[in-house]
Amino acid sequence: MTTHVDDDGLTFSHFEAFRLINFTFIKACQTITAPDLSPRHRAEKLMRYHGDLLAAYGPGVPLSFGDFRQKLLGPIEGLLPPWLDRSGFDDLDFPVVDEEGCVTAIAFDLQWETAQLHRILNRLRRIGRMRFTEEQLQDEVDQDQMYEILKGRGDAQYVKDRTTLVECPAGTAEELNKRNLPLNAIGYYEAIPYHSIYHTWWFPCTVCKWPMKVSRRVTAGREYYRVACLYGRHADTGASFTFWPTTGDAPQLHPDSSDTPALHEAALALGTTGAVPEARPTEGYLALKRGVWRYTCVPGLYELRLHTVLRERLAAGQMDVEEAIMLWPMSDVYDHRIEVKGPDGSAYVFTVDVKDYSNVRVLAESLHRNEGDKGGADWLVVPDHRADQIPLLTVTCEKYGMKAVTMTEFAQLVCRSAGVVWE
Ligand SMILES: [Zn+2]
Structure with a gap:
């Protein structure tokens, strides 16, 4: 070639x-x-x-x-x-x-x-x-098919189902069945991945609840294990632990990162369970496929958090948020649609896509090829820990009449437009 x-x-x-x-x-x-x-x-x-x-x-x-x-x-x-x-x-x-x-x-x-x-x-x-090859296409088709499956039950149910998927990346078959997901969506759960298994145990991430990865380490001739979320930001903010080997019993985990967020990011920081996770048996448990976890659950937690915080803050400012603050509107053309009225009566509409890319140049190239956002969003919002992507994205977004900001900057801007004070 x-x-x-x-x-x-x-x-x-x-x-x-x-x-x-x-x-x-x-x-x-x-x-x-x-x-x-x-x-x-x-x-x-x-x-x-x-x-x-x-x-x-x-x-x-x-x-x-x-x-x-x-x-x-x-x-x-x-x-x-x-x-x-x-x-x-x-x-x-x-x-x-x-x-x-x-x-x-x-x-x-x-x-x-x-x-x-x-x-x-x-x-x-x-x-x-x-x-x-067929399998090459399969990885991509999975993700698309899942959205199609979720969309099949209407707009309101779509938001519920997608929220369930984001909040429930692992569980027993019984727990998953109780969640009322479409039957086909259950097919995206599979056995606990082998890289997350220690003897017969696995450990949920304290942020996203997906199985954390287990690695064997040796220090000064002594063997120990590290267990941490495969999404680096979760590992850096609490979802990272060590433990000593056992003969097969459930090990006791010890935290090795702090989950206290930086002050300026605290409002939108993702919640953690705050506890040391208990070992769960691999037998009987299922977890979402890695791709679905990475591209639905991981960004989905940010999308849900932004939605929740904006609703709380704007409702506290006496705004009727029911129709005005929408998550995944019209079965997900973009991630958020937010309509607010300023103190002087002027109206503002924000359409937003949250992008959680590791490789900013590839994201910029995608925006460029799509001539902006595919769904027509005016704002591109990245998680706070990707603030260093903003300068490059700003240059690309400007060409297509879009703006790029971090989640916290965006939430502050919306509140300011609505005349609501952001502390
Ligand atoms: Zn995680």
């Missing part, structure tokens, strides 16, 4: 090539570490991914099977062919899998984020020059 310019003048994007290569590496890395594969199946799958990769590299970029296996353990930068333009990405010097064979959060995010971009590019050009 080579870079080319097609009929409408758009460069055949390095993002597309990157996405295919990153995907192949993720699948190959998972194949190396998947516990349930026979050696023969493992070898067969790896050979197939090796072939996919050579096809993506194109002629003149040799890669032996041995080198391929070796490179799977290194940073993603080492896996890219020389011709691929890296300028559209932030740092690529990170591994695709960690020591436990679990796909790293940053590689996982980059895969999904470039996939979103790829769809936009594909829609723009409707070309099919890249080869796509």
Whole structure:
């Protein structure tokens, strides 16, 4: 495969090539570490991914099977062919899998984020020059199908169902059944992922309640374990613990990060259970697939928090918030629609999309290709801990009549417009 310019003048994007290569590496890395594969199946799958990769590299970029296996353990930068333009990405010097064979959060995010971009590019050009395997499409289809399943029951029920999904990323089959989710949505829950299991136990994140990842560590010759949420911000704000090995009993966790938020972010900081999580048996428990957790639950918690805080504050300011503050309106064209009246009677309408991307350049490129927000939102809001993305997003958003701000800045602005004091 080579870079080319097609009929409408758009460069055949390095993002597309990157996405295919990153995907192949993720699948190959998972194949190396998947516990349930026979050696023969493992070898067969790896050979197939090796072939996919050579096809993506194109002629003149040799890669032996041995080198391929070796490179799977290194940073993603080492896996890219020389011709691929890296300028559209932030740092690529990170591994695709960690020591436990679990796909790293940053590689996982980059895969999904470039996939979103790829769809936009594909829609723009409707070309099919890249080869796509069925499983490759499946990861993306999952997410879409889930929204379709939720949408099938009407706007009001959509908000309820999506809230349930966000608030309930793991549970027993009995607990999940009680939540009244559409039957098909239950299919997005599966056994507790193996990277989250210690003996026969798992531990819910104190912020999002999804199973935290378990890693074995050694310090001064002594073995211990760390258990932390795969979403780094949760791990940094309380969802990180250590424990000593046991012979099979449930271990006792000890916190190793603080959950006290910075003062200026405190109002919109996500709630935590505040307690050390108890070990739960893997038997009988189910958890949402990683992609659904990452792209529905994780941003969903921010969306719900922003919604709740705005309703509380504006209601306290004597505003009728029932129709004026809407979450996921019209089955989710954007995330929030907020209508307020200023003290002088002037009306303001804010339409908002919350974007929780790890790779800001890919997000900017997606906005650029969509010529703004796909659903027509005027405001792009990022979680407070992504404040460093604002300068780049502001430049992109300005071209399309949008504005980019952090959640706290946005909430303050809405309250100010409504004449409500923000302490
Ligand atoms: Zn979490």
